[in-house]
Amino acid sequence: MNFQLTYKSKATPGVTNDTIKEILKSARRNNAVNKISGCLVFLENHFIQILEGDKELVKDLFETIKQDSRHSDIELLCWDDSDERLFNSWGMLYFDNQDLQSSDLSEEEFKLNLLLLETLSKPKSASEIKFWKAIKDLLITSGQITN
Numbered sequence: 001m002n003f004q005l006t007y008k009s010k011a012t013p014g015v016t017n018d019t020i021k022e023i024l025k026s027a028r029r030n031n032a033v034n035k036i037s038g039c040l041v042f043l044e045n046h047f048i049q050i051l052e053g054d055k056e057l058v059k060d061l062f063e064t065i066k067q068d069s070r071h072s073d074i075e076l077l078c079w080d081d082s083d084e085r086l087f088n089s090w091g092m093l094y095f096d097n098q099d100l101q102s103s104d105l106s107e108e109e110f111k112l113n114l115l116l117l118e119t120l121s122k123p124k125s126a127s128e129i130k131f132w133k134a135i136k137d138l139l140i141t142s143g144q145i146t147n
């Protein structure tokens with residue numbers, strides 16, 4: 001049985017692109033070994049992450065992640081068993097709105113990309129629904145999308 005877990009946290013002040021690169025390097029290496037997949041989103045200085053895989057391995061990883069000083073205010077949003085995986089390759093997909101600042105992507109394109117990703121993934125489980133809702137709430141708070 002596959003297990004999914006979604007949480008939200010605040011990035012520690014001073015977290016940079018290099019910090020995130022380091023996190024992703026560890027995540028991709030370790031998650032491949034443990035057959036854990038998921039998606040990490042960085043928006044408005046917050047992380048939102050969904051992790052999926054074997055229940056014990058995902059719970060252990062979450063315990064490790066909770067101790068990480070690169071973020072704080074960790075809020076577990078949902079965890080549940082699910083029939084399928086949302087992401088079918090091990091590792092960690094990463095998504096942020098950095099491109100918005102460098103103006104390669106318009107706000108409208110960013111919003112469309114995000115909504116397309118949500119549509120393609122057809123969220124089914126409670127964890128997946130909470131994951132997308134947390135992202136949308138942050139975007140609404142930051143004024144990047146309207147409800």
Ligand SMILES: Cc1cc2nc3c(=O)[nH]c(=O)nc-3n(C[C@H](O)[C@H](O)[C@H](O)COP(=O)(O)O)c2cc1C
Nearest residue numbers: 023026027028030031047049064065068070071092
């Ligand atoms: C927001 C956030 C997400 C993380 N996600 C993962 C992850 O998916 N997998 C992982 O192994 N480590 C993740 N980490 C890093 C762990 O907290 C920890 O530093 C790492 O697992 C240590 O492994 P290493 O010694 O191999 O680098 C994350 C850290 C943060 C702050």
